Amino acid sequence: MAGTHHFLTDVRYGTSPIHALDPRTKLLSVLALAAFAVSTPPTAVWAFAVYLGAVFFVLGLARLPLGYVLRRALIILPFILAVAVFLPFFDRAGSGSYEVGGVELSHYGLLILWNVAVKALISVVAAIILISTTSFPELIRGLEGLHVPRVFTLVAGFMYRYGFLFLEEAGRMRRAMTSRNYSGRWFWDARLMGHLLASLFLRSYARAERVYVAMVSRGFEGTMPGAVPLDFRKADYAFLGALLGLLAAVRVAVAA
Amino acid sequence: MHLPDGFLDGTTALATAGGSAAVLTYAVHRANRELGDRLVPLLGVTAAFVFAAQMVNFPVAGGTSGHLLGALLAAVLMGPWAAVVVMTAVLGLQAIAMADGGITAFGANVLNMGVVGGVLAYAVFAGARRLLPDSRSGFLSAVAFAAWLSVVLSAGAAALELAWSGTVPLGIGLRAMTSVHMIIGIGEALITTTVVGAVLATRPDLIASIPPGLAAAGDAGASQAPPQGPADGPRASRRGRARLGGFVAAALAVSLAVAVLLAPLASQEPDGLERVAQDQGFVSAAKEPVLNFTPFSDYELPGIEGDLGLILVGVAGTLALFAGALGLGRLLSRGHGQTATDEGAAPGPGAKPGAGPGAAAGAGPAAGRVPGHGPGHGVLGHRHSGHDHSSAQRDAG
Numbered sequence: 001m002a003g004t005h006h007f008l009t010d011v012r013y014g015t016s017p018i019h020a021l022d023p024r025t026k027l028l029s030v031l032a033l034a035a036f037a038v039s040t041p042p043t044a045v046w047a048f049a050v051y052l053g054a055v056f057f058v059l060g061l062a063r064l065p066l067g068y069v070l071r072r073a074l075i076i077l078p079f080i081l082a083v084a085v086f087l088p089f090f091d092r093a094g095s096g097s098y099e100v101g102g103v104e105l106s107h108y109g110l111l112i113l114w115n116v117a118v119k120a121l122i123s124v125v126a127a128i129i130l131i132s133t134t135s136f137p138e139l140i141r142g143l144e145g146l147h148v149p150r151v152f153t154l155v156a157g158f159m160y161r162y163g164f165l166f167l168e169e170a171g172r173m174r175r176a177m178t179s180r181n182y183s184g185r186w187f188w189d190a191r192l193m194g195h196l197l198a199s200l201f202l203r204s205y206a207r208a209e210r211v212y213v214a215m216v217s218r219g220f221e222g223t224m225p226g227a228v229p230l231d232f233r234k235a236d237y238a239f240l241g242a243l244l245g246l247l248a249a250v251r252v253a254v255a256a
Numbered sequence: 257m258h259l260p261d262g263f264l265d266g267t268t269a270l271a272t273a274g275g276s277a278a279v280l281t282y283a284v285h286r287a288n289r290e291l292g293d294r295l296v297p298l299l300g301v302t303a304a305f306v307f308a309a310q311m312v313n314f315p316v317a318g319g320t321s322g323h324l325l326g327a328l329l330a331a332v333l334m335g336p337w338a339a340v341v342v343m344t345a346v347l348g349l350q351a352i353a354m355a356d357g358g359i360t361a362f363g364a365n366v367l368n369m370g371v372v373g374g375v376l377a378y379a380v381f382a383g384a385r386r387l388l389p390d391s392r393s394g395f396l397s398a399v400a401f402a403a404w405l406s407v408v409l410s411a412g413a414a415a416l417e418l419a420w421s422g423t424v425p426l427g428i429g430l431r432a433m434t435s436v437h438m439i440i441g442i443g444e445a446l447i448t449t450t451v452v453g454a455v456l457a458t459r460p461d462l463i464a465s466i467p468p469g470l471a472a473a474g475d476a477g478a479s480q481a482p483p484q485g486p487a488d489g490p491r492a493s494r495r496g497r498a499r500l501g502g503f504v505a506a507a508l509a510v511s512l513a514v515a516v517l518l519a520p521l522a523s524q525e526p527d528g529l530e531r532v533a534q535d536q537g538f539v540s541a542a543k544e545p546v547l548n549f550t551p552f553s554d555y556e557l558p559g560i561e562g563d564l565g566l567i568l569v570g571v572a573g574t575l576a577l578f579a580g581a582l583g584l585g586r587l588l589s590r591g592h593g594q595t596a597t598d599e600g601a602a603p604g605p606g607a608k609p610g611a612g613p614g615a616a617a618g619a620g621p622a623a624g625r626v627p628g629h630g631p632g633h634g635v636l637g638h639r640h641s642g643h644d645h646s647s648a649q650r651d652a653g
Contacts, residue, residue, distance in 0.1 A: 031360075035360055079258070116423060122261075123262065124261070127352070127355040139353070152341070155299045166305055167308045170308050190447060191450050193312060194451050197324070200309065201309075201333070202455065208301035211301065212294055
């Protein structure tokens with residue numbers, strides 16, 4: 001666990017037109033894409049083909065390896081399997097059904113499964129492009145630029161900085177437990193993990209107190225100075241304009 | 257339980273986002289008033305702690321593991337309003353930086369895990385505290401019950417939203433989500449209670465919702481005074497016992513009523529229920545391999561729901577839970593004299609630490625485990641019993 005924070009730091013610091021975009025552009029794009037995709041009825045299959053095409057076109061522009069993106073996209077799979085995968089087996093009156101290899105699948109259930117799977121996929125791939133082409137400080141600055149309340153951006157910034165530290169610390173304690181022959185298999189062994197977490201909390205809290213005192217002594221009064229300047233350029237107007245134009249056109253065509 | 261995009265329709269997404277925004281506005285206001293300019297560092301570091309704690313897997317059974325949700329833990333430690341802000345930051349980081357949880361479903365996720373799992377469960381916790389004796393075991397029993405409930409209520413809220421969106425019929429969704437999370441919630445209760453118990457024994461001043469009866473050591477604000485081991489025995493007066501009995505009866509009645517009332521909802525789809533029973537074997541079989549190669553999704557517990565009816569599961573779960581919660585509170589408070597108090601505190605009445613959780617869970621603990629528990633327990637216990645917590649930071653690895 002310790003030392004391998006690949007889920008957060010596996011950012012490809014590349015140079016591509018997408019990397020160079022303003023973080024606000026990318027955040028708004030992901031939000032717009034998710035909102036448009038969610039509001040599109042699942043019967044408009046071609047619309048989702050366009051959305052997916054747009055997402056994978058941007059993926060190509062960002063020069064991210066496809067395997068890496070798809071592997072990260074697996075995060076939605078457990079939820080689909082747990083919640084939606086059994087839906088086609090339910091019979092809905094009047095929706096019609098198909099017989100595949102002796103199993104009856106309802107039309108309505110298949111439609112719902114397609115609906116959640118394709119929407120989740122579009123949105124999660126878009127989010128992965130965002131986080132793989134944007135550093136965390138940039139993300140935070142972008143959120144500030146979009147007028148997300150400062151308390152959240154500041155807390156998120158703290159969390160990002162200290163999250164690693166605490167994960168490493170938890171990893172060290174875990175290793176110490178393992179080296180003393182802890183092999184938790186059953187949930188009554190979990191009590192020791194509780195002690196580990198309690199220990200982690202106390203250390204975290206002690207650190208928070210020290211950090212706070214250090215900040216106050218350096219003139220902290222509730223806000224932090226922004227470090228990364230934001231720069232909304234022509235490329236941002238062009239990208240956002242093209243994407244929103246495409247999304248709006250598809251949505252109007254679907255509604256018509 | 258992080259809902260991805262696409263599972264909720266536009267109306268539900270907007271409604272839940274609106275509800276969350278309203279609660280958050282109030283929560284920020286309240287947290288600001290209580291914490292002032294300590295707000296950002298304190299909440300930031302607590303959020304980092306919850307974030308890290310969610311990554312620490314604890315064993316559930318036979319090699320499977322779960323992890324903490326942490327909403328109620330944060331609420332007990334920091335107060336409910338600060339907890340909502342903390343959970344929002346954690347969920348936001350997970351959604352934006354890890355693609356865990358959807359963008360349009362963010363409002364719903366905050367509502368389920370922050371507002372329902374944090375504030376609502378905290379209200380239950382506060383109510384339970386009023387009914388329970390003002391003692392360590394009473395306090396920890398309330399923590400255990402509310403922690404379990406926070407997970408179940410979160411899952412129930414998610415099932416409601418899925419039903420409103422037309423994704424999963426209410427009966428099926430509610431049954432599947434709550435039954436699985438009734439089991440997962442036991443782990444949440446166990447871990448939350450252990451963490452709160454250990455903090456209560458070492459730095460009770462850090463617990464925002466400190467019970468008045470235990471607050472003696474905590475009144476001095478953020479002082480690092482050595483903790484007084486809260487003496488449970490003398491305080492648990494006869495009046496306390498009567499209140500405990502009343503609480504158990506009332507809470508049992510409410511929980512059983514809820515469990516039984518869920519059944520008619522579930523039977524709205526009789527075919528569906530039969531089908532889900534047939535298909536669940538397949539669902540859980542399909543879930544397991546996936547869980548192993550995504551880093552943080554081993555949270556879902558596969559295949560426990562089985563063929564039992566909801567009532568049976570609910571009633572059995574409720575009874576086991578109550579035995580568990582009360583036993584846990586008892587045993588943790590009895591054992592703590594050995595686990596984490598200072599040398600000066602009166603030693604506990606000789607309870608074997610290792611016997612605690614197993615017995616509390618209603619399952620026979622393997623006697624052979626006790627020796628394995630003792631030493632590790634003591635080491636960890638002493639580690640955070642010192643005055644200077646930072647000094648112990650580097651020696652564990």
